[in-house]
Amino acid sequence: EPEVTQTPSHQVTQMGQEVILRCVPISNHLYFYWYRQILGQKVEFLVSFYNNEISEKSEIFDDQFSVERPDGSNFTLKIRSTKLEDSAMYFCASRNPGYEQYFGPGTRLTVT
């Protein structure tokens, strides 16, 4: 069964450093998402992406964040200058019209 994959599973970085989280959505899906879950809290929407552009973003998704689909398979989330409060589990999801979102296993980001 096709699945969403994410790499790395765990990323440790120092405050102020740039990180790129990678996702490979399910191959024929058209809509792509990033969510995050701070430890012990609920899952929060960050951004949705369709037709090579951002379709919606939350207040969390400020200028430090960017997303890209550099080729036909990868979907990346970049945090330009990480802060301690960016420490969280980041989930990628994808879907097709009329269907549910399929989530990847997540990348745990730890900012020290």
Add this chain to the structure above:
Amino acid sequence: AQSVTQPDIHITVSEGASLELRCNYSYGATPYLFWYVQSPGQGLQLLLKYFSGDTLVQGIKGFEAEFKRSQSSFNLRKPSVHWSDAAEYFCAVGFSGGSNYKLTFGKGTLLTVNP
């Protein structure tokens, strides 16, 4: 603004007992409704979903949920809980913005199963 409420932070049941996890949402129209389960350190697995039609939906692992429009609820049920059901359960609601929808999650209910 749309919101999702899971009023029970933590529920403990005995193995073999029935289970109901509550979920209420606030939105002007009928949203898309989902239940996801998350085991410790794992991702989110979809248990079941409601888009339209029959308001009682069946999911994986013997779970079902009922959409009640009058109560803005989508409660998750299982007639007999197994020890492997211990996990955190998230209700999520998709509010359609045209052809796209983002998910708004509840805070989750942690399920503990006693032997």
